[in-house]
Every structure is written in structure tokens, then in C-alpha cells.
Amino acid sequence: MSYTLFIGNKNTDAWSMGPWVLMKQAGIAFNEQPVRSDATESLELKKALRAVTPLGKLPVLVDPSLGSNPSIWDSLAMCEYLAEVHPELNLWPTDRTARARARSLCAEMHAGFQEMRAMCPMNIDARLPSIGERLIHKNNAFCEDLNRLVNMWQTQLKLSGGPMLFGQFSIADAYFVSMCMRIRTYALPVSPPVQAYISRILALPSVAEWIAKAEQDADFFIHETPSLQA
Ligand SMILES: N[C@@H](CCC(=O)N[C@@H](CS)C(=O)NCC(=O)O)C(=O)O
The missing domain is CATH 3.40.30.10 (Glutaredoxin)
Known part of the structure; x- marks a missing residue:
């Protein structure tokens, strides 16, 4: 079974x-x-x-x-x-130090990024750049979340040498995939290395399959979206 x-x-x-x-x-x-x-x-x-x-x-x-x-x-x-x-x-990195970092990153994602989560709910088939722009200019807590995410990924990619956060694909990449989708939907500004990482994530066969199904399966509800209600 x-x-x-x-x-x-x-x-x-x-x-x-x-x-x-x-x-x-x-x-x-x-x-x-x-x-x-x-x-x-x-x-x-x-x-x-x-x-x-x-x-x-x-x-x-x-x-x-x-x-x-x-x-x-x-x-x-x-x-x-x-x-x-x-x-x-090897769903977690094999190296103990890297594994401890990967677990820390995932725990941070699990408990944090509240403002980004609330203001930019995942909405794969939408393109909402004006909402992203408004948040960047008017919402400090949102900007703090985005900066932390970009710095975290950039530092980690530098440490591992890429192409994924810990070299090979791991739980950490899977755990942040919804953040890649939000950055795309809301056209959030990120550094070139982070943009390149997002492109590599979007090109993974599993992610491409989810996106293709999401586009067929689309529905979206305004009551779940505080940033659309303003
Ligand atoms: N920390 C939980 C979060 C799960 C969660 O909040 N799921 C949402 C869907 S994205 C849900 O089921 N919401 C319905 C509800 O809260 O009743 C996890 O990591 O699985």
C-alpha cells in the first residue's frame, strides 16, 4: 500500500x-x-x-x-x-552542518514570513505586479520579510555553490517553492542570483507539473486575500 x-x-x-x-x-x-x-x-x-x-x-x-x-x-x-x-x-543534505542549516531555514519558513504570506497569498495563474509594487512602497513588515528571504537564499547559494540551496535538490528547496511562486505572481524585486535560483526551481519537472495543473485548476477567493481588499 x-x-x-x-x-x-x-x-x-x-x-x-x-x-x-x-x-x-x-x-x-x-x-x-x-x-x-x-x-x-x-x-x-x-x-x-x-x-x-x-x-x-x-x-x-x-x-x-x-x-x-x-x-x-x-x-x-x-x-x-x-x-x-x-x-x-538524501532528502536533507548529507553534511551535518548543512543539514542543521537546512532545518533552521525550513523552521523559519514554517513559523515566519507572516506578512508576506498574508499579503501575497499564492495565486499561481495570476499576475499582480501592481499589488507587489504597492506592498514594496507601503508595507515595512512586508519589505522586511522579502529582504530576509532574499538574503537567506543568496547567502545559502553562495555557501553551497548551487544550483539548489544546498547543492542538490533537498527539502529546503521544496519548502520554499511557494515563495518562488509568490515572487513571480507579484513581480517582487529580487537580486539576479535569486532570480536565477527561482528560474531553476520553476524548471524542475515536479514544479512545472504542479504549475501546469494549477493553471487548469485555477480558482481564487477574494475573502482569502487581504491585499486585494484595500
Ligand atoms: N503548518 C501547517 C499549515 C497548514 C495550513 O494552514 N493549511 C491550510 C491550507 S494552505 C488550511 O488547511 N487551511 C484551512 C483551515 O485553516 O481550516 C503545515 O505546515 O502543514
């Missing part, structure tokens, strides 16, 4: 994109169970998800080999779990 990954809408569900890209890119087979993200408040989403997690948030990874409690209901927890179950895939 293989994994099942519950995910949201491919155009907008940033948290689902990371584990999906990680599994695809690493060649880990899984069944995909889409749950519409516009049903966040409805019973339908809660019913579909309650069977696998009481929290009702996406994504959820189900591994039947775990027996009667087969769910992992947080994106970082599932990345850690997959790295543990598939050590041969």
Missing part, C-alpha cells in the same frame, strides 16, 4: 505544494487526494479531512504502514518523516 497525500487547490494551496513537489521530485510514489480549498469553512472539507486528521488542515500524508494512526498532518513533520523512511534519497 502506498502513501496518500491530501492536498488543496493547486493554484492557491501553498502548504500542500512543498510536500507534493518533494515527493514527485524524489520519485516517491503516492496517491493524490484533492480537497477543494474554497470549502475551508464548510462541512465538506471538514468531513473529508476529519477521517484522517482532527485538525482539518491541508496537507495530510497518510502512510498505511503506520497502522491505526497513519496520518501526518503538518508539512514539516511529513518532510521529516519521509527523510527518515527513505534515507537513501
Whole structure:
């Protein structure tokens, strides 16, 4: 029996994109169970998800080999779990120092970048440069998030020599993929090395596949988008 990954809408569900890209890119087979993200408040989403997690948030990874409690209901927890179950895939960097840094970066993403997340929700098939420009000029907290992201990636690419954050593709790249999508949608200004990194991420087969499906699967909801309501 293989994994099942519950995910949201491919155009907008940033948290689902990371584990999906990680599994695809690493060649880990899984069944995909889409749950519409516009049903966040409805019973339908809660019913579909309650069977696998009481929290009702996406994504959820189900591994039947775990027996009667087969769910992992947080994106970082599932990345850690997959790295543990598939050590041969080197999903984290093999070097201990690099691995400690990679974990720190992912933890920072998991808990931080609140303003950027709130003001620039992932919306893959849209192009919203005027919103990006307004945020750059009017929102200091947003600019701090963006600067931190750019500095973090630039420093890390310099340390590893690229092409990915830690040399080879790792959980860290999968974890930041939704930030690459936001930078594209809102045309956010980034340095040339960071722009080149984003282009390499977008060219990964797994990312290209998600984007192509997101463009077919598009829907977007203004109530989820504070920056569009001004
Ligand atoms: N920290 C969680 C975040 C999960 C999350 O907030 N998922 C959103 C979808 S992007 C969700 O399910 N929202 C619905 C809700 O909050 O009820 C993770 O890393 O998996």
C-alpha cells in the first residue's frame, strides 16, 4: 500500500505544494487526494479531512504502514518523516552542518514570513505586479520579510555553490517553492542570483507539473486575500 497525500487547490494551496513537489521530485510514489480549498469553512472539507486528521488542515500524508494512526498532518513533520523512511534519497543534505542549516531555514519558513504570506497569498495563474509594487512602497513588515528571504537564499547559494540551496535538490528547496511562486505572481524585486535560483526551481519537472495543473485548476477567493481588499 502506498502513501496518500491530501492536498488543496493547486493554484492557491501553498502548504500542500512543498510536500507534493518533494515527493514527485524524489520519485516517491503516492496517491493524490484533492480537497477543494474554497470549502475551508464548510462541512465538506471538514468531513473529508476529519477521517484522517482532527485538525482539518491541508496537507495530510497518510502512510498505511503506520497502522491505526497513519496520518501526518503538518508539512514539516511529513518532510521529516519521509527523510527518515527513505534515507537513501538524501532528502536533507548529507553534511551535518548543512543539514542543521537546512532545518533552521525550513523552521523559519514554517513559523515566519507572516506578512508576506498574508499579503501575497499564492495565486499561481495570476499576475499582480501592481499589488507587489504597492506592498514594496507601503508595507515595512512586508519589505522586511522579502529582504530576509532574499538574503537567506543568496547567502545559502553562495555557501553551497548551487544550483539548489544546498547543492542538490533537498527539502529546503521544496519548502520554499511557494515563495518562488509568490515572487513571480507579484513581480517582487529580487537580486539576479535569486532570480536565477527561482528560474531553476520553476524548471524542475515536479514544479512545472504542479504549475501546469494549477493553471487548469485555477480558482481564487477574494475573502482569502487581504491585499486585494484595500
Ligand atoms: N503548518 C501547517 C499549515 C497548514 C495550513 O494552514 N493549511 C491550510 C491550507 S494552505 C488550511 O488547511 N487551511 C484551512 C483551515 O485553516 O481550516 C503545515 O505546515 O502543514
